[in-house]
Amino acid sequence: MFLDTANTERIEKALQSGIFQGITTNPTLLLKERENREQKVEELFTKDIPFLFIQAVGSTFNELYEDAHRIYSLAAEGKKIGVKISLDQTGLSVISKLKQENPDYTILGTAIYSADQAILGALAQCDYLAPYVNRMSTHGIDPYDAIEKTRAFIDSRNLNTKIMGASFKNSQQVIQALTSGAHTATIPYDIYVQMIDKEIALSAIDVFNQHGYELRGS
Structure with missing residues (x-):
């Protein structure tokens, strides 16, 4: 799982x-x-973050390509950084160019709204693909069908690309994305809390603790 936030706390x-x-x-x-992007990245790298993905910005090939290189240059010694690139014609061209330069560059293809779009990202050697689950649902697109088809394509050709579900509004969307074939997901902090701190479970935990404290005192 990945956490989708820039909030240090x-x-x-x-x-x-x-x-x-x-x-x-x-x-x-x-x-x-x-905060300035560069300053924020520097701050985040003071934390024990296993991997950090930053979105490249640009409306032209040169803008997007140059910003991707700026992001890779931000990696501190011993830290891992990846670039997020939106999948349109420009993004696909930049991804292909970066992978030709250095196959070890880690790239997450984003803004995915369909299986065909994701498949092109896989063919361009994206390391991860991020289908926007809730946004697809909002636009009448079945995100889980798209994930299933993309996963079938990746598996049938033994590609190294992984599907990272994104854009969630509730924990059930996360679970359905994962059970539909997503290898992982990136979730906001509030959904992480939804998934682990269930009210009914917290009530049971409180009772266990209360009884445990009583036993200690007896």
Whole structure:
């Protein structure tokens, strides 16, 4: 699992769980923190983050390509960084160019709304693909069917690409994405809390603790 946020406090809390492989961010999340991107990345790298994904920005090939290189240059010694690139014609061209230059560059193809779009990303050698589950549902597109078809394509050709479900509004969407074939998912902090801190479970835990304290005192 990945955590989708740029909030340092939430990252520190979530990483204590030991289940997160890394952090994903985007310009919207970074803007919420009201910090310069480079400064924020430097701050995040002071934390024990296994992997950090940053979104490249640009409306032309050169803008997107140059920003991707700027992001890769931000990696501190011993730290792992990946670039998120939106999958349109420009993004696909940039991804192919980057992979030709260095197959070890880690790339997450984003803004995916269909299986055919994802398949092209897999053929371009994206390491991860991020189908936007809730946004697809909102537009009348079945995200789970798209995930199933993409996973079938990846598996049938033994590609190394992994599906990272994204854009969730509730924990059930996360579970359905994973059971439909997504290898992993990137989730906001509030959904992580939804998934683990169930009210009925917390009530039972409180009772166990209360009884345990009583036993200690007897």
